[in-house]
Amino acid sequence: MIEMRELRKDFTVRVKAGRLRREKRVLAAVDGVSLSIGAGEMVGYIGPNGAGKSTTLKMLTGVLSPSGGEVSVCGLRPVPQRTRLALRIGVVFGQRSQLWWDLPLGESFRLLRYVYRVPAAEHEARLRRCRDLLDLDEFMDTPVRQLSLGQRMRGELTAALLHGPEVLFLDEPTIGLDVVSKQAVRSFLGELGATGDVTLVLTTHDLADIERLCERLVVIDHGRVVHDGTIDDLHSRYGSRRSLVADLDTPLPPGFALPGATTASIEADGHRVTFTLESTTAGAAVAALVNAAPVRDLSVVEPEIEDVVARLYTDGRGVSGVP
């Protein structure tokens, strides 16, 4: 569905060098990205600010022309075939509204039916579904400028889906939303993805979006792909480990060691211990601990994806300022 080969985007910036002189400098916002995304996949595209996420998305949607490499979406080349491609993809740029500011939300949907030339019955069916799933009814007649951010984002999602796109691109769809709206957007996208009819590519800073929605995670930094795989792949590759936290009735005997695990911390005078599981299973570790000490309570803690990603980012070469 989406193919990128050695895709690049260079920006020329003029940097002040002295009082009047300005130097031209070429910055690679996207520096040779090769990815292949199949139909029906849900892919999360993450990276620190300025990593090249949005720039990639803009090249996929025909907004920006690539400086090098090849790109195809739905078998079309985005820039020369922009208008044909636009009929087959949906785009939600969190910061760029597709809606008519001064018109009621419902009016925007009506106009989009003409813009995308959708048969009335299809339009009606899709709109009905979105109205139900996203609870649009109460603000269909409200001018867009008066909508809350959460309401507007639900409107944007609907606007992007009314023409039945094959691929949906979402640039930070949950940015700035409150918890409830975030949940609404996520569960809607989850249901949409589960049908398998739509290929979904989303960029985000909120890793919970990825954990909830995407089997596949692509991490980009300095315009290059630094990880492409499942979230589990990421954990095993970057050595993030589960830990076992136990509350004990009596303090842990000094010098105690759990086979295949390291002792991460001992708190509350030895009443609470945390082990990092290196080369053992949670089951074996629990069994060994229960034999050695009176355990009152215990829990196995999954590694935080935030921690892994933060480590990935800081492994990079500092932060650049390229959009």
Place this chain on the structure above:
Amino acid sequence: MAELRAYAALLGGRFRSATAYRTSFAVELITNAGGTAVDVSTVFVLFHAAKVVGGFTLGEALMMTGLTASGFVLADLTVGNVDQLKTYVRNGTLDAVLVRPLAVLPQLVIADLPLRKLMRFVVGVTVLVVAVLSNDIDWTPGRAVLLVTAPLAGAVFFGAIFVLSASLAFWWVESGEVGAAFTYGGRDFTSYPITVYGTWFRAVFAYGLGFGFVAYHPALTLLGRADPLGLPAWAGYLSPLVALAAAGIAGIVWRTGVRHYRSTGS
């Protein structure tokens, strides 16, 4: 065909957006009519000081002013707000326009259609009518056709100038009011007989850039006057060709500009 319906729907949306603020729309409609009246009155002021300027009487010059005013206003009313492009480029909001299955220029033109300038068109056409009535024109079929095509060609020509000067923003975001030198400056240039300008300046603007064919030459043809500068009488009929050439160049520059768009970080 389906695309035309899409543009028609967008146009309808634009009308409803504009009338969402009724009072301010009404006030702007009226004040804008005053704008063109003031522009035109400068010609009267000039001829009040001197009865003949550049070899032309007030009535004759009014023909040039009328052709310019109606052509320019028609262009301004339709594509005039395309200079908003610089805001779209600076804010990166052109992204939202580019992801739609329609051409960029018509979308921008419709989205920013300055309906409040509607009254200016009425004023512009009135000046042309007054000019026609105050001259003793020897009507031929050719002249009758020219009277209609010249303002339309003028509108196309000024439209092209609007698009060209707006395109500057694709390469130079801080283009500011540079484009206005050619749009509003061009209008002021063609409002007067070009014989009043210095040789060098006239050569560049009237013939290098083509402004001489907007009003000056068509007016000469309508009035049946020989060109003091020596061009043959049929030069007046060249105005549609010059306009189409300008539109062609503007189209190419615009397309190149869209490819050059850089968007902004989000």
